[in-house]
């Protein structure tokens with residue numbers, strides 16, 4: 001049972017799936033009112049922990065017409081019974097039956113209901129129960145003005161299930177949305193919590209586990225669930241630890257990194273440092289020959305393969321390497337190559353081992369119009385685009401930022417590759433339909449070179465796990481989670497301004 005609850009923590013659903021799971025619970029005779037009571041009492045308890053009566057007393061509760069409003073009224077009732085001064089604002093008068101019952105009871109308890117939001121301006125805390133996952137069309141009219149007013153005020157806001165006005169799946173703002181301090185996601189994590197465009201509305205995210213039966217979740221989603229968030233427990237499970245006692249360097253994976261140019265020399269170092277952080281057994285770096293002294297200086301453990309250079313200082317060719325690709329477990333190619341290294345990417349695409357393409361590797365892939373070739377490769381390909389690279393690679397996918405989860409799934413389907421779509425909430429999709437979401441990160445990582453560290457880390461982890469390649473996407477997601485956590489730990493110690501890419505690489509070893 002414990003394991004099942006733990007598994008449910010990593011499940012991420014869309015509104016339709018949540019509705020289907022809920023319908024199964026109700027069909028099995030759970031009373032709707034009892035489920036609401038359970039979920040909302042847990043919310044009330046959490047709100048009291050966050051904002052104890054000793055610190056605030058006056059609470060404004062915003063109640064919508066559906067069951068999100070019903071939840072809010074249960075919270076209002078409980079806080080009132082605990083001694084908070086609760087004021088309710090219920091802008092839409094036509095309520096669903098259960099919500100109307102709770103409104104009636106709250107009024108009978110003597111909780112005051114007000115006609116305008118302005119009348120609640122003295123409240124020290126707001127509970128947002130206007131709309132939950134039932135919101136599908138844009139908000140209009142007075143409610144828009146109410147939410148705009150609430151957003152202008154400085155009091156904390158706790159949103160129940162999701163900030164009102166956000167689309168549960170895409171995280172899109174439907175006209176206007178509440179900017180929450182905390183969002184208490186009910187039951188199972190919803191997609192919006194992992195969509196970049198929703199983040200500034202969600203505030204701190206918490207899940208309220210009201211006991212969704214695992215069998216209902218698996219019946220709707222299948223098992224394992226197709227969309228999951230990475231957790232510490234899972235990341236630890238997917239790491240190549242413990243190492244076997246009897247092993248040697250080549251058994252711990254041999255990563256070949258192909259990167260750098262005279263112009264972008266640092267990209268080669270940072271990718272190498274990311275690989276170093278992964279614990280990979282052997283690291284080889286193919287780079288323009290003029291970079292060799294510098295690379296040896298920074299990465300004495302790496303084998304540097306010095307390559308002839310173009311006039312512009314890019315790698316001109318890979319000496320003897322093309323025939324030797326079989327010596328490597330994995331190849332990571334791209335950071336700092338410049339667009340002059342086209343032939344290198346062409347050559348690397350012929351390698352028979354798993355391949356990670358990043359940065360200029362991706363731009364060249366787009367220029368070569370070679371996405372369709374990836375499917376013919378005998379081993380897995382991992383592409384790690386940020387939004388700009390994503391658009392160049394997949395021009396047929398409209399507005400990928402407007403639903404990053406859908407976009408990454410589509411990109412993986414189109415290319416047959418594992419796609420890691422970088423962002424504030426990085427999303428990873430595999431051709432088998434599995435999606436992994438990275439639940440937290442830090443804007444400290446929005447700095448040149450942090451992606452290079454990630455490429456090395458992914459490559460190094462994959463190289464160590466090359467024997468279980470059925471689950472490459474798990475390894476890629478573990479690397480992305482690790483990278484984000486290193487950023488969080490580093491920013492915690494050094495502020496968000498203190499996490500340059502080199503520093504980030506030094507924090508990788510502090511995460512686990």
Ligand SMILES: NC(=O)C1=CN([C@@H]2O[C@H](COP(=O)(O)OP(=O)(O)OC[C@H]3O[C@@H](n4cnc5c(N)ncnc54)[C@H](OP(=O)(O)O)[C@@H]3O)[C@@H](O)[C@H]2O)[C@@H](O)CC1
Pocket residue numbers: 018019022035036037039064065066067068069070071096130131132133134135136137138139140160161186187
């Ligand atoms: N899942 C679970 O396990 C549990 C779920 N629970 C809770 O139920 C919530 C879902 O409840 P819900 O289905 O009643 O929908 P909700 O989000 O309250 O809003 C729908 C209402 O808004 C209305 N409406 C829609 N758009 C509108 C617009 N633009 N402008 C104005 N009105 C608009 C719409 O009206 P209609 O479309 O019918 O005209 C309808 O009346 C969920 O988020 C969670 O909090 C918990 O109680 C227990 C466990």
Ligand SMILES: Nc1ncnc2c1ncn2[C@@H]1O[C@H](COP(=O)(O)OP(=O)(O)O)[C@@H](O)[C@H]1O
Pocket residue numbers: 359386422423424425426441442443444445446447448449450451452453454483
């Ligand atoms: N606002 C943000 N919040 C969290 N992580 C971010 C944010 N912006 C960027 N990142 C992360 O930083 C890395 C940047 O990679 P990339 O854009 O390739 O940079 P570079 O090419 O300069 O190395 C990615 O892993 C991305 O997910």
Ligand SMILES: [K+]
Pocket residue numbers: 068128129130131132159160161162163164
């Ligand atoms: K809400």
